[in-house]
Amino acid sequence: MAPKFKDGDVVASFNGKWISWSHTIVAYCAFLGALVVGLSLHYHKIVQNEFYGYPQEWFPSVSSTIGDRYPERSVFMLFIAITSGPRFALVALWYILTRRPNSTLPKFVAGIGLFRTLTCGGWTYVTSTDDHDWHDIFMISYLVATLPWTIGCIALSPRNRTALKYRKIFAGSFFGTIAPLIYFFIQHKVHRVAGAYTTYSFFEWSLVLLDVAFDAVTVIDFSNFEIVVKDVKGITRGAGNQGVADVVLEKQKDKEVGAVFAGGFSWVGFIDAVANVYNGFVFWSVLTSLGVCVWYFPLWHMGISGYEVMVMSTISPFLLGIRSIRFLVIRNIRICHLLALSGLLAYLVRNPANRLFAVGFGVWMGCLSWSATFYAERSQPHRLEARISAFSLGLIASSLAKFAFWTNNPIWPIMHAPNGGWNKLGLALAIPAILWSTRTSASSGADLPAPGPTKGSSALTGLGLAGLFFSMHSLLSDSSTMILWVWEGYPVRGPLAVPHGAWTLLAMGVGLVIGLFYPTFSRSWAFYGIGSIGAAILTTSSHWFGYYGALALTIYTMAAAPVLISHAARHSPAKTFGLGFLMYNIMVLAHVWIVAYAFVPGGPLMREHTDWVMSAMMLLIGCGVFSASAQPPTPSQKYKGKSPSPNPAARKQRSYYLYVLLFLELLAIAVAYLRFPSYNYTPHHPETKSITAGIWTIHFSLDNDMWSSEVRMRDLIKEMEIDVIGLLESDLQRIIMGNRDTTQFLAEDLGMYVDYGPGPNKHTWGSALLSKFPIVNSTHHLLPSPVGELAPAIEATLDAYGRLVDVFVFHSGQEEDSEDRRLQSEYLAQRMKASPRPAILLSYLVVKPGEGNYNTYVGEKSGMRDVDPSDWDRWCEYILYKGLRRTGYARVSRSTITDTELQVAKFVVDQPEGSNDVVPEDQVPPGLRFPALFRGEGVRGHRYHVFDEPRYYA
Structure with a gap:
């Protein structure tokens, strides 16, 4: 019998575990019920995917099972709707179980639980057929919220060994399943491996079952609850006509959260962290923009321009060696940080030279401000740690912004509204962030020493900073840089910029956490050895093995940052940060010299020596480690190498930066999901079985006015209806070029497969291939180049309408090196002659029609024909072909995008080559005609020129 209470009669009661049981049973009924119905009624339909069906694929995915087919969709929706009641009750009970005074974490976790419940309803009742975008938004939101829900529940778990054990098992299994899930999805989507989607489906179902199982563990915790319904007005006895049923929940035990997350949440502290991190983001955004602004000038001068001196804008910390200036800067640190915003305001300056000067001044003030900030905070280690965390997280945020915006930072001065810039918003957020983050400092100008003795060499410490900053900038300022180092073409045997760029960002976060919590390990020679091995593997290996080395180096670099910067702050800032940035500049020039050797004094000495640059980088970091290892550890650091923050306030401060890190990592995962390519591309005119092919030298994606040119390039390629295009001067993955990748934006926006070509460690100016047809x-x-610049080429086989067609994309050496160009012509002619399939050459040859090496590229030696032998007004760009019918050829003016026109030709598959006779356009089927948009004056400065109209052939 239910017990009685003086404040009302107990009319019903039940154990809290039944909330968990009902949630678990009904949720499993929703998914498994739909699976049973689907397998029974529509087996062959739900195992069918875009590439294969039964028997290659024999088990359905979750999405195909609970999708649009009746009645399985109705079964799923019915039970998932019933699940919502127990789900809301489960979240409420968990909050009551875990709440405690002065703690915000239980409220945060409860809010996440409610958010997941609502978003679950979103992707359940809005299918991809109803609205693909909103379905994805709800699904991504649900998945992203799973991580803080899982971690929060484990952190708040009461002291019950059994419950905690099962939570860790289910959570570990859940997150461990994600990696193979992504792997087999890529095997299916990218490589089109038969049966891969079935394997992927098993992992997908495992995620669902583990997700529900994780919440089912609350059965153990809620078994201590009794849910009671009371009649406080006597309604059940007929004593009144109004009443309310109350649910009384009793909490049994509590558990403290880990030390870092303990205590009350402070919005002031959290805003401090956000403002500091955004300030770090602005610094890295301005610093990474300097190189690409400098690069504009040697491009147009084809050699040393004089503007390269602006790379020395970083050496301003040398001024801090003068006591009066150091005092002045520290006392006015807010003004110095605000002056650094000239780098963001630079987008308003139209003249390229003046824009560069504005960016250079911003870098000058930024380096001065951050160096002074580190030095000023040295007397209070927890405040210094906060600044270092913000500086490092700023790099992650900058790299994440580039990941989200196709390798362009939206607040760079080469961006503005017409090409997708967010400059105004970036500036609007930067001003309050600086005002907030600089309102207090540990020092008001006095040289307050760091606690304890200062050991080690300031010069070696500065060298360590040089290696650290160079590694952070050259390898980590873009998530795709090291991925392109290990890229070797199709079939894919390694990581892709999307989604694996998120792996780089996750590794950066892991490294920073190691650096903050385990500083003794981070400055150890053992960890340095791991980082060095990673650098060696990255430099010498390709595919996945090379990328694993990249991830090891990433973790080490970010872990070393807190140790090296905090040690540098103990010494004179001029000797550490000043020397560090000076040597960093030398490293920047060295890593440009290895590819620009043909245009710089003494260049041949550095030719193709990425190995030298990487070795120097690790040796410099080693100098910093040697100096930091001389610093005696604090007593707390002696205990297993771990360094807990010195007081509760500092622990809470650290937790806010970890919250920011968690948010950035979740955002990286969401961006990777949103950017994942569809790979369902189709050519523009499949009814004609035609290939519209083009060649374009894109001048490193900087237009004549120093704006990033991807959007303008995209518009012309799309309006010209190009199916296959070769891009030259396309390798931008260096500091001086902004660590960018134009092909990512073009491929995703135009719906094309992409081969980036030889990576940045191959020392070329780049060649890339975009194709509507599968590669x-x-x-x-790398063609023979004994004297001049390396000549890159891509030899690709495309599946065009079921016929294999070879496409060559090639950039020959410069005019001065005739022997190089002769050897290159013979090498490429042999490759083209050896191809048994129809072939197209999209090239930059540096020859005159009918003269010299032209006769090696065209004729019996190569087996190739010129797209139009009568076009005598060519020097660089050429299109050659064999085994295809050429139907049209056009030359389109460049406007101000680059210094080279766009050449385009149309071919038809499975037809004979035809003659060179020109025919009127009206004799050509509409699907084989070039767009009329560019006739006459054309649009946006693009028009058919030389012939003033396209040419068509019989």
Whole structure:
């Protein structure tokens, strides 16, 4: 019998575990019920995917099972609707179980639980057929919220060994399943491996079952609850006509959260962290923009321009060696940080030279301000740690912004509204962030020493900073840089910029956490050895093995940052940060010299020596480690190498930066999901079985006015209806070029497969291939270049309408090196002659029609024909072909995008080559005609020129 209470009769009661049981049973009924119905009624339909069906694929995915087919969709929706009641009750009970005074974490976790419940309803009742975008938004939101829900529940778990054990098992299994899930999805989507989607489906179902199982563990915790319904007005006895049923929940035990997350949440402290991190983001955004602004000038001068001196804008910390200036800067640190915003305001300056000067001044003030900030905070280690965390998280935020915006930072001065810039918003957020983050400092100008003795060499520490900053900038300022180092073409045998760029960002976060919590390990020679091995593997290896080395180096670099910067702050800032940035500049020039050797004094000495640059980088970091290892550890650091913050306030401060890090990592995962390519591309005119092919030298994606040119390039390629295009001067993955990748934006926006070509560690100016047709295989070539610049080439096989067609994309050496160009012509002619399939060459040859090496590229030696032998007004760009019918050829003016026109030709598959006779356009089927948009004056400065109209052939 239910017990009685003086404040009302107990009319019903039940154990809290039944909330968990009902949630678990009904949720499993929703998914498994739909699976049973689907397998029974529509087996062959739900195992069918875009590439294969039964018997290659024999088990359905979750999405195909609970999708649009009746009645399985109705079964799923019915039970998932019933699940919502127990789900809301489960979240409420968990909050009551875990709440405690002065703690915000239980409220945060409860809010996440409610958010997940609502978003679950979103992707359940809005299918991809109803609205693909909103379905994805709800699904991504649900998945992203799963991480803080899982971690929060484990952190708040009461002291019950059994419950905690099962939570860790289910959570570990859940997150461990994600990696193979992504792997097999890529095997299906990218490589089109038969049966891969079935394997993917098993992992997908495992995620669902583990997700529900994790929440089912609350059965153990809620078994201590009794849910009671009371009649406080006597309604059940007929004593009144009004009443309310109350649910009384009793909490049994509590558990403290880990030390870092303990205590009350302070919005002031959290805003401090956000403002500091945004300030770090602005610094890295301005610093990374300097190189690409400098690069504009040697591009147009084809050699040393004089503007390269602006790379020395970083050496301003040398001024801090003068006591009066150091005092002045520290006392006015807010003004110095505000002056650094000239780097963001630079987008308003139209003249390229003046814009560069504005960016250079911003970098000058930014380096001065951050160096002074580190030095000023040295007397209070927890405040210094906060600044270092903000500086490092700023790099992660900058890299994440580039990941989200196709490798362009939206607040760079080469961006503005017409090409997708967010400059105004970036500036609007930067001003209050600086005002907030600089309102207090540990020092008001006095040289307050760091606690304890200062050991080690300031010069070696400065060298360590140089290696650290160079590694952070050259390898980590863009998530795709090291991925392109290990890229070797199709079939894909390694990581892709999307989604694996998120892995780089996650590794950066892991490294920073190690650096904050385990500083003794971070400055150890053992960890340095791991980082060095990672650098060696990255430099010498390709595919996944090379990328694993990249991840090891990433973790080490970010872990070393807190140790090296905090040690540098103990010494004179001029000797550490000043020397550090000076040597960093030398490293920047060295890593440009290795590819620009043909245009700089003494260049041949550095030719193709990425290995030298990487070795120097690790040796410099080693100098910093040697100096930091001389610093005696604090007593707390002696205990297993771990360094807990010195007081509760500092622990809470650290937790806010970890919250920011968690948010950035979740955002990276969401961006990777949103940017994942569809790979369902189709050519523009499949009814004609035609290939519209083009060649364009894109001048490193900087237009004549120093704006990033991807959007303008996209518009012309789309309006010209190009199916296959070769891009030259396309390798931008260096500091001086902004660590960018134009092909990511073009491929995703235009719906094309992409081969980036030889990576940045291959020392070329780049060649890339974009194709509406699947790239079956591709090989990268570095053609003979004994004297001049390296000549890159891509040899790719495309699946065009079921017929294999070879496409060559090639950039020959410069005019001065005739022997190089002769050897290159013979090498490429042999490759083209050896191809048994129809072939197209999209190239930059540096020859005159009918003269010299032209006769090696065209004729019996190569087996190739010129797209139009009568076009005598060519020097660089050429289109050659064999085994295809050429139907049209056009030359389109560049406007101000680059210094080279766009050449385009149309071919038809499975037809004979035809003659060189020109025919009127009205004799050509509409699907084989070039767009009329560019006739006459054209649009946006693009028009058919030389012939003033396209040419068509019989």
